[in-house]
Amino acid sequence: MSQNHNINRRDFIKATTACVGGLIGVMIGIPAIAYLLLPSLRKVEDDSIVDLGPLENHPVDVPTRFEFTRTRVNGWERTAVNYGLYVVRKSEREVQVFSDICTHLGCRVTWHPEIQHYVSPCHDGHFDILGKNISGPPPRPLDEFATKIENGNLFVLLPLFKRSA
Numbered sequence: 001m002s003q004n005h006n007i008n009r010r011d012f013i014k015a016t017t018a019c020v021g022g023l024i025g026v027m028i029g030i031p032a033i034a035y036l037l038l039p040s041l042r043k044v045e046d047d048s049i050v051d052l053g054p055l056e057n058h059p060v061d062v063p064t065r066f067e068f069t070r071t072r073v074n075g076w077e078r079t080a081v082n083y084g085l086y087v088v089r090k091s092e093r094e095v096q097v098f099s100d101i102c103t104h105l106g107c108r109v110t111w112h113p114e115i116q117h118y119v120s121p122c123h124d125g126h127f128d129i130l131g132k133n134i135s136g137p138p139p140r141p142l143d144e145f146a147t148k149i150e151n152g153n154l155f156v157l158l159p160l161f162k163r164s165a
Helices: 009-041
Strands: 049-054 064-074 077-089 095-099 110-112 117-120 125-127 133-135 144-150 153-161
Touching: 049 064, 077 153, 095 153
Parallel strands: none
Antiparallel strands: 049 153, 064 077, 077 095, 095 144, 110 117, 117 125, 125 133, 144 153
């Protein structure tokens, strides 16, 4: 008792077209989905430590300006953040690092050695050598970076932390 299955030409073409179309769809679809989803699943590397170079490059009791840019890629988003800071070396092994952003309106402060102050061009805010606000409208001291010294090199840790008055 054998059954004879006859398939007509139209049904064969339909089945073949569906199989070939499905195979093409899978071959294109899987790489396309991987291309779209994998960047968001990648592990973000920790780049929170910045090397400021040898400690002897920063003189004692003289604020030294330093700038750097950090670019971070998160999936499809690329973000670049510019940092400006002042390194104040208080002794051979004691260092403080301050942001150059005024805590009032976010303007960049500059060190004025003739008056021994950081001065903000926005509303004339003044900060002493250790970043404490001494006149003008700034509500609190300059923000500070945590530091560490290894093998004679100075490192700052991101992000900075906000100091209270």
